Amino acid sequence: MVSKEMWALGANRSVIRDLFEYGLQQAKIVGPENVFDYSLGNPSIPAPDAVEEAIRNILTDTDSIKIHGYTPAIGDFATRKAIADDLNNRYSAGVRPEDLFICCGAAPGLIAIFRALAASADAEFVAIAPFFPEYRPFTACAGGKLTVVPADTEGFQINMTALEEKLNANTQAVIINTPNNPSGTVYTDETLKALGEILTRKSREYGHPIYIIADEPYRELVYGDVCPSFIPNIYPNTIVCYSYSKSLSLPGERIGYVYVPQQAEGRDELYPAVAGAARAGGHVCAPSMWQKVIARCAHLRPDLAAYDANRRLLAESLKEMGYRMASPDGAFYLFIQAPGGDDLAFCQRAKEKNLLVVPGTGFDCPGWFRVCYCVSPEMIRKSLPVFKALIEE
């Protein structure tokens, strides 16, 4: 006998993975130049040169046993210090190394946070549509219930009235993801302050803190003059989950951190609970080599020129054709209203033309679809006639 829930998770592959694999199959049949795969959020800019240089230096100046050995479960001190220094330089945030827990990317960090906060079987977490579909299995495996605030499809900020209706005495946290996957929008300071005010009021009413879980793998991926705030500076009861997967183009290396601010209520129980939840999930330590890389590279920022050029080319061309989309200020996604209104039907029609885009239904936002623009500009140019044919059909 196996667990039905686990079986279902393993047997039913994600729509995105399915599309990606379909693209690989189709490429063998029609040629890779005729498949326009916008499905997967795999960074397409290389990691900064300084990352490779750091690896070379570590290999020559660090003892091999240290490079490959276990580190403390919470992470090397030097790594946590480098991250704390960087956050303090940028945001005057008062981060201490002991407030950081180094984990294997955002996904296990989120699971540890959910498990740490799921104090009882009634624990509820609130997600704001559209959202990263993995929040569902992550909260379920923590034993919590996920409730969803419907998308504000006008501006892709947060519908505060709808949010307030979802809060109750069992609510442990609201998960926010800005810059957002899949909408590409960045929450304004006004939105974050309004959210903070509601949560402060509701925490008081229910007699326990309602945390924000800030899932921030795209924090540095913003364009133009958009400048996202550091959320704990707005709402102190914020637990940050960060990853270097997107910002330094290191998704396969599995490195990130959880930050529990010293000013967060219950911090002295919360941080050990995150560490304990990670332990219960099999965390031993984040990859030792990559911790040492981050100790030297925490201050690096990505060169976004290639993403920005893709974003402009695609957004401007599609808008000209008549597509309506969320404001593409961050991450590397465009979120577009499906012509005809049915995202599943639209994405199927697109798939038949070897244009692979992801239905919004999987992000709890039917009627929209996601385009991931970490691709080559040549592919974008070649795919434009297909987008045009689809809207004209």
Ligand code: PLP
């Ligand atoms: N959160 C969001 C919103 C994401 O888009 C992703 C990955 O695409 C993750 C978390 C997980 O990132 P990681 O590779 O760090 O586990």
